[in-house]
Amino acid sequence: MFGFYFKKNFADGWDNFFFLVLSNAITILLLVGSYFALKAADSFGPYAVLLAFILCTAILSLSLFAWGANAAKIADFRAPSFGLFFSALKNVWKIALAFGILISVVLILVRFAVAYYLAMYFNDGSLLGLIITAALGWFVFVSAIALQYFIPLYFLQENNGFKKCLKKSFLIFYDNVGFSIELFFVNLLLFILSCVTFMIIPGLNGILLSSTNALRLRLYKYDWIEKMSETDPDFEKNRDKRNEVPWDELLAEDKESLGPRKLSSFLFPWK
Template sequence: MFGFFFKKNLCDVWDNIFYVVITNFFSLIVLFGAVMTFKYELFLDMNEAWRKPLFLATFTFFSILVCTVAFAGGENASSIARFNAPRYGNFFCGFLRGLKEGAMIGLFIGIVTTVAFVSIPFYFSMWKPADGSTGSLVWLGFIIVIFWFLFATFFALQWYMPVRVVMKNGFFKCLKKCYLLLLDNMGFTFSVAMVNFLNVLLTVVTFGLFPGMTGIMVTNMNAFRLRMYKYDWLEVNPDLTMEERKDVPWDALIAKDKKTLGPRPLKSFIFPWKE
């Protein structure tokens, strides 16, 4: 199934390259604003005790803006994943709809980041005091718990935008489903993260234009849509044993999608008019 996911995602992003590039300009504007703001704050003449809280507040603010742009393209990412064309009007109208969602998840990301930058150094200093004395292993335990929470949250948040756009549940219910999806699909979640890592590398090479944040959103939406086939199958087969539940008939579940996508040789990406 992963091979088909990778191929479909590549085709979807490439087939909508103009939409992807144009919408990525908005995320680039936000990122440029963030870089310039951090640069200004870095050289700002102020008490050092206030610099770190200012950085964290700025990070939270721009996280909200980035997430708002992401949700503005959420409906279009869902359309692309369903083999439909994106609409620019949906993207621009989506800014107002996405502001609330972006504010909530952006604030959550800011809080999690603040917890990481404040709690881990604090507990580390308690575990390894500056005076060279021996601290309690209890503090090391706190560090380990926080680390694994941050680790799980990083991967689970890949699912948030697709869950919210498709299922339209409340914030906390969506967040809960993200963690459940991670626990139930750990291998696939890590595989999607690797695809997104490749997306980030390609984004750096193309100076943020392709695939960029829009491409990453399409990747996450494709992953979620295909993964939902598994749960639809489980829902209509509630009497399966634990062993049978592990043997998901992916070939049958994605057969229609394979037929819709069709064969896509490399030549079709470079010379589409010859197909």
């Protein structure tokens, strides 16, 4: 399944290359604006910097959420549009700002907590400080992996509000730990590539497309479990049976829609 996800995601990014680049231009402007906003806030003191960081993260989250609607369309083999981006803004602004504020506040609290507990360890030799620091590190790592699914969940499933997206993000992570970690490292590589290209490609929007593609395919597993549970009430509780997912069957339609897409078709699309 992971191999097909990787192939489809690359194909979707390639087919929408120019749209991604133009969409990332908005993100780049927001990142540059955030840099200057934080720099300007620094002259007003540390509290102004923290407030500016929260505000900038919330605005960036709003942009990503608005683009998430296009990511869902691309993942579903449909054409994206800038009109959808702007129309989505009025629908997602509440959850987007809430998500951005949550992320920024948690990062701020963890930053100060880590500094405090590391000081306990280095200054007082307290082993407890080191243990708590390690626990905070694992908390951030697990949360980063789980929250890859937050924005895609909002667009791929109906009736998902803030609490449901948050809860389901962690449930999907714990039910698909190996896949989620693999996806995280793919997105990490995409982020490194984005830094090299100054966020032009694949950029934050490309990383969001990656997570959306991954989750869209992974959700087939739960549709299959629900279908099997209709004939076998104990099926969902049987972890061995649940792990025998017939991916070839579940992905057959998507594979047909994507086509063979050999390397030569990417390099020479006119052939």
